[in-house]
Amino acid sequence: MERVIDSIVVRTDLAKIVLKSVPDKPGTVGDIFTKLGELGYNVEAIAQTGAAKDRCDVTFAVQANEAQMILEYLHQRLEAWDAKGVLVDRNLALIVLFGQKLATMPGIAGRVFGILGGAKVNIDMISAGLMSLSLMVPRDRAEAALRAIKEGFELA
Numbered sequence: 001m002e003r004v005i006d007s008i009v010v011r012t013d014l015a016k017i018v019l020k021s022v023p024d025k026p027g028t029v030g031d032i033f034t035k036l037g038e039l040g041y042n043v044e045a046i047a048q049t050g051a052a053k054d055r056c057d058v059t060f061a062v063q064a065n066e067a068q069m070i071l072e073y074l075h076q077r078l079e080a081w082d083a084k085g086v087l088v089d090r091n092l093a094l095i096v097l098f099g100q101k102l103a104t105m106p107g108i109a110g111r112v113f114g115i116l117g118g119a120k121v122n123i124d125m126i127s128a129g130l131m132s133l134s135l136m137v138p139r140d141r142a143e144a145a146l147r148a149i150k151e152g153f154e155l156a
Contacts, residue, residue: 004101004108005153010146011094012139014044015067016125017060019074021084024056028081032058035077041070044094045134047127055084059125061094061136092124093142096134097149103130112149119148 022028033043044061062070067088074086102108109126112133116123121144125136137145149155 005097005099007098009096014061015064015090016092018087019058019083021055023082045127091139092136093139115148115152121145
């Protein structure tokens with residue numbers, strides 16, 4: 001079998017934050033992450049999803065030990081950004097699959113999702129790039145997810 005996944009990174013020290021119903025207009029998301037960066041916070045993964053017409057949810061992962069301070073800051077900025085709320089989940093792990101062939105082999109994401117489904121691991125968030133596939137899963141299922149992916153792709 002042709003090797004598709006070159007490496008896997010697992011992070012269990014993260015929290016997921018969702019900024020709810022942010023206006024979907026140029027500059028808003030840039031302002032959010034510029035401000036977080038200026039405050040010294042590093043963001044591990046970002047996903048934006050349409051929540052309603054002209055609004056979106058912005059979901060991202062941060063260091064779990066920084067989540068409370070980030071939440072406090074975001075709550076102070078909700079009105080300025082016209083966001084409708086902020087949520088946090090501290091029970092997640094980030095699994096990132098890297099591989100040069102991820103961009104060129106059809107069906108790999110579906111295969112990963114099927115493997116995790118078969119292992120009874122729910123995927124909370126998905127983000128993909130040309131050579132990476134990032135998945136947030138429940139922290140207590142991260143080891144089972146990693147084991148299932150390694151077995152499913154015959155990785156040592």
